[in-house]
Amino acid sequence: MGVNNVVFLEVLECFDDTGQEIVHRLPEQGSGEIKYGAQLIVRDSQAAVFYYHGKAYDAFGAGRHTLKTANIPILNKILSVPWALTSPVRAEVYFVNMKIFPNLKWGTKNPVAFKDSELGLIRLRAFGIFNIRVVQPVLFINNLVGTQGVFTTDHIEEFLSKVILSRFNDHLGEKLDSIINLPGRYDELSEGLIKKLEEDFSHYGLVLSHLYINSITPPQEVQQAIDDKSKLGVFDDLNELLKMKAAMAVEKISEQQGEAGAGIGMGMGFMMPAMFSDLFNGRGGNGTSAEMQTGNGPKCPDCQHSVSKDARFCPACGHQLLIFQQCGECGKNLPPGAMFCSKCGVPVQQKLKESKCSHCGADNLKDSVFCNQCGERI
Numbered sequence: 001m002g003v004n005n006v007v008f009l010e011v012l013e014c015f016d017d018t019g020q021e022i023v024h025r026l027p028e029q030g031s032g033e034i035k036y037g038a039q040l041i042v043r044d045s046q047a048a049v050f051y052y053h054g055k056a057y058d059a060f061g062a063g064r065h066t067l068k069t070a071n072i073p074i075l076n077k078i079l080s081v082p083w084a085l086t087s088p089v090r091a092e093v094y095f096v097n098m099k100i101f102p103n104l105k106w107g108t109k110n111p112v113a114f115k116d117s118e119l120g121l122i123r124l125r126a127f128g129i130f131n132i133r134v135v136q137p138v139l140f141i142n143n144l145v146g147t148q149g150v151f152t153t154d155h156i157e158e159f160l161s162k163v164i165l166s167r168f169n170d171h172l173g174e175k176l177d178s179i180i181n182l183p184g185r186y187d188e189l190s191e192g193l194i195k196k197l198e199e200d201f202s203h204y205g206l207v208l209s210h211l212y213i214n215s216i217t218p219p220q221e222v223q224q225a226i227d228d229k230s231k232l233g234v235f236d237d238l239n240e241l242l243k244m245k246a247a248m249a250v251e252k253i254s255e256q257q258g259e260a261g262a263g264i265g266m267g268m269g270f271m272m273p274a275m276f277s278d279l280f281n282g283r284g285g286n287g288t289s290a291e292m293q294t295g296n297g298p299k300c301p302d303c304q305h306s307v308s309k310d311a312r313f314c315p316a317c318g319h320q321l322l323i324f325q326q327c328g329e330c331g332k333n334l335p336p337g338a339m340f341c342s343k344c345g346v347p348v349q350q351k352l353k354e355s356k357c358s359h360c361g362a363d364n365l366k367d368s369v370f371c372n373q374c375g376e377r378i
Contacts, residue, residue, distance in 0.1 A: 012048070013041040014095035020152045022101065022134065023141060026093045028149030034091050040065040045099040047137045052091040056138045059096070094145070096137040100209050101153050104130050106161035111219070112169050117177040122222050124179070126168060128190075128213045132160065136205030143204050160201075164211070167196045172216075179218055186213045 012034070014024045026032060041064050042048045048060040111123035134140050145151045171193050176182065194211050201208050217223070300307055329346040341347075356363055357371035357378055371378055 010035050011039045011041070012093050014046065016097060018152070020101070020154065021150060022097055022153060022156070023145045023148070023151040024095045025147075025149045026095065031090050031092055034067060034093070036067065038067045040067055040093070042095075045097060047096045047098055047134075049094045049096065049137050049141060050091055051094065056141065059137050094137070094141055096134055096140065098134055098137075100131050100133045102129075102131040102210075104132065104153060104157045104160065106130055106164045106211075108165060112165070114169075114172060114179070116179055118180055119178065119218075119222060122179070122218050124172075124216055124218055126165075126172075126213065126216045128211065128215075130160070130164065130211040131209045132156075132201070132206050133209050134205055135207050139205030160206075163200050164193070164197060167200065168193060171196050179216065179222075182216060186216075189213055 012026055014026065016024065040048060040060060042060050042062050044062045046062065050057045050060075105127070106129070107127035108125045111125050114122055114124045116122050144156065148155075171189065175189060175192060176185070190211050190213050193213075194208055197208050197211070299305065330341060330344040355378060357376065359376040360371060362371055
């Protein structure tokens with residue numbers, strides 16, 4: 001490395017215009033002759049380390065130092081006695097920036113495998129930034145810098161990114177069961193990852209001051225599956241709303257029909273969740289959800305909303321679509337299946353006349369035009 005390329009140094013100081021230099025050696029090439037009485041100027045954010053015969057001596061802190069053995073005892077071993085303490089000494093000075101170097105990037109070049117408890121084995125991409133600071137200059141120079149004249153963040157960013165990513169894979173597998181539970185846990189994962197990396201960085205005289213996870217993203221098809229799961233949650237909420245409206249409609253009917261109506265209302269209340277579930281899944285008897293959407297099915301007489309053929313209540317307004325029986329004695333409307341008239345007490349089955357559907361065989365009231373079960377004309 002240019003042993004004969006000697007530079008005489010009288011003032012030793014270093015400025016970094018780029019903000020990315022971690023270490024700068026004087027001289028950058030070859031070795032330098034440091035004159036007796038030379039001035040060493042170290043800024044608050046720097047430390048200076050002397051190397052003589054390939055060996056590092058203690059680091060100098062901030063301040064202005066005059067290189068004489070009288071006031072710098074550690075130079076006793078450097079400045080040669082045979083020259084009466086007045087000759088130059090061949091050495092190198094490494095200026096180390098002790099500031100925080102922010103906004104270094106880490107991330108996955110290729111997706112990494114993650115075993116998700118709900119989605120199975122998937123591949124993830126992760127990206128973020130981190131900040132570093134040198135805390136042990138001599139250790140950092142010996143383990144990473146070597147004899148390089150200038151050592152910047154570009155020289156170390158990729159290496160440290162690989163270290164972070166390796167620990168990240170283990171940490172994610174230990175702390176996260178499913179990426180569905182990932183939102184809101186970035187800070188927790190970042191703090192745990194910093195602790196996990198503490199020992200790795202200390203081997204190089206570095207400390208990881210901050211680490212941020214910007215994103216953890218699964219493949220497109222997995223993202224679509226998560227979106228679909230979220231939509232199902234919305235449909236569940238809609239289903240609960242329909243059940244509530246159906247229960248309110250049954251309660252209203254029971255109040256209007258007296259005790260007999262209350263009985264049928266309770267029965268219908270137990271039936272409504274299954275009825276509406278079938279209705280919106282396209283399994284409502286002969287009616288389908290497609291019929292409701294296109295308006296080809298029967299209409300609610302109250303709001304004219306399309307309903308399935310076997311619907312008992314309108315899903316839009318809750319209007320009752322049941323055809324009531326009529327007491328043969330007093331003419332009062334009674335719910336289907338009633339055994340006695342709630343007004344006159346006469347056994348209904350003895351007076352009730354029914355008409356049987358020729359298509360499905362269901363019993364209908366006399367003079368019914370359409371079957372109460374299948375909707376076909378009788």
